[in-house]
Amino acid sequence: MTKKKLIAGNWKMNGSLAANDALVRALVAGMKDAACTVAVCVPAPYLAQVQALCAGSALELGAQDVSPHEQGAYTGEVSAAMLKEFGVRYAIVGHSERRQYHGETDEQLGRKVAAAIKHGLVPILCVGETADDLEKHGPSAVPVAQLRAALAGAGLVDKKGTPDIVVAYEPVWAIGSGQAATAEQAEQVAAKLRETLAELLGADVADATRILYGGSVKSGNIASFMREPNVDGALVGGASLDVTEFASIARFQKHVGT
Numbered sequence: 001m002t003k004k005k006l007i008a009g010n011w012k013m014n015g016s017l018a019a020n021d022a023l024v025r026a027l028v029a030g031m032k033d034a035a036c037t038v039a040v041c042v043p044a045p046y047l048a049q050v051q052a053l054c055a056g057s058a059l060e061l062g063a064q065d066v067s068p069h070e071q072g073a074y075t076g077e078v079s080a081a082m083l084k085e086f087g088v089r090y091a092i093v094g095h096s097e098r099r100q101y102h103g104e105t106d107e108q109l110g111r112k113v114a115a116a117i118k119h120g121l122v123p124i125l126c127v128g129e130t131a132d133d134l135e136k137h138g139p140s141a142v143p144v145a146q147l148r149a150a151l152a153g154a155g156l157v158d159k160k161g162t163p164d165i166v167v168a169y170e171p172v173w174a175i176g177s178g179q180a181a182t183a184e185q186a187e188q189v190a191a192k193l194r195e196t197l198a199e200l201l202g203a204d205v206a207d208a209t210r211i212l213y214g215g216s217v218k219s220g221n222i223a224s225f226m227r228e229p230n231v232d233g234a235l236v237g238g239a240s241l242d243v244t245e246f247a248s249i250a251r252f253q254k255h256v257g258t
């Protein structure tokens with residue numbers, strides 16, 4: 001089955017009203033011929049601004065986190081229902097920076113995945129090993145365990161229905177380091193993640209789920225990842241803040257020749 005590839009930019013805690021305006025206008029103009037789905041995951045205060053800038057274009061909107069709670073006394077959190085009101089389609093869940101700096105656990109992340117799905121958002125569930133994990137356990141053990149735990153925590157295992165979820169394989173050692181995984185490494189882990197999806201959610205869901213690679217993706221290496229059969233797109237951090245780079249990444253088909 002053919003899935004549209006997804007290129008999602010993660011701005012992290014970057015941006016300003018002026019910078020976002022310039023970046024999104026240029027992106028909307030520059031990615032007209034992108035044959036994949038393109039999204040930007042922006043800091044929560046800028047959702048309304050970017051929603052307005054994306055209006056009428058194919059550029060989709062994402063958030064960088066979502067609360068597991070519906071509403072109430074959870075100071076600082078943003079609910080899935082609130083994100084939905086701002087036209088958000090994707091919510092990153094379990095980025096390694098949130099796991100590391102905010103101590104987010106797989107159990108909490110499962111509840112975030114469930115909250116996102118309940119409100120019609122597509123969670124982009126991030127999994128990935130540290131350099132230490134890689135040395136001790138090899139490349140796929142930790143990402144697969146994180147995926148299993150989050151799907152179980154979300155109550156999705158062995159349930160009927162086909163949740164629209166995106167899994168992003170992001171080796172922690174590759175994020176922001178300039179040292180991307182090789183396409184072969186990304187494919188090896190993506191294939192294991194798909195096998196795990198098939199085991200837990202069924203073959204159809206596994207086939208339909210987009211698995212992204214993230215970690216130092218640039219215009220110069222995107223094509224190599226996109227050639228891999230189990231890599232359905234990329235989650236892009238630093239390079240998503242540079243319009244020339246990000247637009248070029250989003251037009252990767254030109255490099256791949258598809």
Ligand code: PEP
Nearest residue numbers: 175176214215216237238
């Ligand atoms: C990320 O933050 O998800 C990421 C992949 O960052 P970078 O592309 O900068 O490595």
